[in-house]
Amino acid sequence: MTTPSFSVYGLATPLLRPGDDVAEHLLSSVERSAVRGFETGDVVVVAESALATAENRVVQLADVEPSAKALRFAEEFDMDPRHAEVVLRESDRIVGGIPGFLLCLKNGTLLPNAGIDASNAPEGSLVLLPLDPDASAARIRATIAERSGADVGVIVIDSRTHAMRLGCSGVAIGCSGIPSVVDERGKKDLFGRELEVTKRAVADCIASAAELVMGEAGECVPAAVVRGVGLVVGDYTGVATIDASECLFMGVALHTDPSLLVKDNRES
Numbered sequence: 001m002t003t004p005s006f007s008v009y010g011l012a013t014p015l016l017r018p019g020d021d022v023a024e025h026l027l028s029s030v031e032r033s034a035v036r037g038f039e040t041g042d043v044v045v046v047a048e049s050a051l052a053t054a055e056n057r058v059v060q061l062a063d064v065e066p067s068a069k070a071l072r073f074a075e076e077f078d079m080d081p082r083h084a085e086v087v088l089r090e091s092d093r094i095v096g097g098i099p100g101f102l103l104c105l106k107n108g109t110l111l112p113n114a115g116i117d118a119s120n121a122p123e124g125s126l127v128l129l130p131l132d133p134d135a136s137a138a139r140i141r142a143t144i145a146e147r148s149g150a151d152v153g154v155i156v157i158d159s160r161t162h163a164m165r166l167g168c169s170g171v172a173i174g175c176s177g178i179p180s181v182v183d184e185r186g187k188k189d190l191f192g193r194e195l196e197v198t199k200r201a202v203a204d205c206i207a208s209a210a211e212l213v214m215g216e217a218g219e220c221v222p223a224a225v226v227r228g229v230g231l232v233v234g235d236y237t238g239v240a241t242i243d244a245s246e247c248l249f250m251g252v253a254l255h256t257d258p259s260l261l262v263k264d265n266r267e268s
Helices: 022-032 048-054 068-077 081-090 133-148 202-214 248-255
Strands: 007-011 043-047 058-060 093-098 101-106 109-112 125-127 153-161 168-176 223-227
Touching: 007 022, 007 202, 022 043, 022 048, 022 133, 022 223, 043 048, 043 133, 043 202, 048 125, 048 133, 048 153, 068 081, 068 093, 068 101, 081 101, 109 153, 133 153, 133 168, 153 202, 168 202, 202 223
Parallel strands: 043 153
Antiparallel strands: 007 223, 043 223, 058 125, 093 101, 101 109, 153 168
């Protein structure tokens, strides 16, 4: 991968509705943007909530009947029981929670409320994650290639918090056409030492850069095009994940003897 010097451009669209052709909206929007069209090598970034809405991944709370388990979680974590029920249905496993949120494992990813979005959703409804973000990214990529002739990478992104940090940043949940992670092992650092473990989460880095122009509120900029990032577009698909036992944060929780934990390292 070459050293990138890239630019990021927001792609504004009308409010997306169930059944909309997302790729068609992107192709129309890019013609009105500063870049005036897609080019081979571009990376197209699409917000999961807009994509999921177009894919009709919307649940009406009035149609949800909370289970006994959802009622217990809702009471413990101060949630709407119907919201808790939808989170349970969408999760592979509930790890824990804080007021307003359940921490979930879903598709190999740790995330709050199973990625369900109440913001940018119509009143009385919730937007779920796209059913298969990798497949959605591949479909959008294929349509852009067919209609514009440009071979682009496509990333579907979400906003996530990170351990012990305030605020959200972008993370890739679906990917097609570019590697989500670039292996830097074997390269030399500034002092000639060989890197042994470093892998760059390039799709997540691109996601965060794109979020700077996409926004989180009512901007109606559900996508961005990143140009000049230096990745070669090719036959790549999927976002690389690891098992919970290999994760630093989850692994500590799974394998550390609670009696060995220190409440405050400054305590003697």
